[in-house]
Amino acid sequence: MSLLLPHGGLVTAPLAAVLHTDNTVDLVNRAEYTFTSQSVGSNNPKKVVVIAGVNSGAGGSITGMTVDGDAMTEVVESTVDGQNIVGMWQRNNVTATSAVTIVVTRNSANCGIGVFEVTNAADAANDTGDGNANPGTATIGVLAGGVTIAGMYTAGAYPHLRTHVWSAGITERYDEVVESTQSHSGACIDNATTDGSFAITCTPSGTSDTEGFVCASWAAG
Numbered sequence: 001m002s003l004l005l006p007h008g009g010l011v012t013a014p015l016a017a018v019l020h021t022d023n024t025v026d027l028v029n030r031a032e033y034t035f036t037s038q039s040v041g042s043n044n045p046k047k048v049v050v051i052a053g054v055n056s057g058a059g060g061s062i063t064g065m066t067v068d069g070d071a072m073t074e075v076v077e078s079t080v081d082g083q084n085i086v087g088m089w090q091r092n093n094v095t096a097t098s099a100v101t102i103v104v105t106r107n108s109a110n111c112g113i114g115v116f117e118v119t120n121a122a123d124a125a126n127d128t129g130d131g132n133a134n135p136g137t138a139t140i141g142v143l144a145g146g147v148t149i150a151g152m153y154t155a156g157a158y159p160h161l162r163t164h165v166w167s168a169g170i171t172e173r174y175d176e177v178v179e180s181t182q183s184h185s186g187a188c189i190d191n192a193t194t195d196g197s198f199a200i201t202c203t204p205s206g207t208s209d210t211e212g213f214v215c216a217s218w219a220a221g
Contacts, residue, residue, distance in 0.1 A: 020173035027179035041117030053153025054108035064105035076128035078212035086212035114186035122221030135203035136213025150215035
């Protein structure tokens with residue numbers, strides 16, 4: 001991506017970049033989940049994006065998320081029958097370069113998170129998508145030089161656990177068991193050099209009872 005200077009010269013603008021930095025689970029029933037020692041990358045400052053999947057057992061949404069005590073903002077959420085929820089949240093201008101504490105507020109039977117570091121990106125998402133089908137799928141707009149992040153939380157009948165396969169064009173970064181019949185997976189990619197529509201699909205390894213899927217893209221900025 002280049003910018004035209006007043007006197008006709010060109011300067012290359014920095015491209016956005018995304019890095020998966022951590023993922024973990026807590027299979028205990030809690031009203032609030034505290035994940036300590038989470039890596040958020042070494043850049044300063046940066047945007048921190050967290051995908052959280054929960055098996056809530058009741059109606060409602062994830063009501064809050066923080067990184068080292070600073071409130072994060074919801075980007076997109078998918079809720080299935082008010083029970084299994086996957087949400088993507090972000091915090092801009094994070095300066096931490098060491099391990100942080102991430103707190104997810106939602107009364108749930110379990111919780112799994114994936115953490116991403118994003119640099120040189122716009123404050124707000126360019127586009128978002130969500131779904132609650134198997135496979136999880138959405139088509140979103142992407143801008144050249146930006147980034148895309150996606151996640152899925154899947155529940156199947158006991159004792160079956162699901163792994164996930166992501167479509168071409170986006171790279172899986174984690175695929176992890178949350179608890180007994182629940183699993184979660186996340187993927188990301190630095191966008192190509194042209195603007196366009198991006199169809200993202202995440203396919204569980206078998207049938208599932210409930211599933212939630214989210215994705216979002218950010219422009220360089």
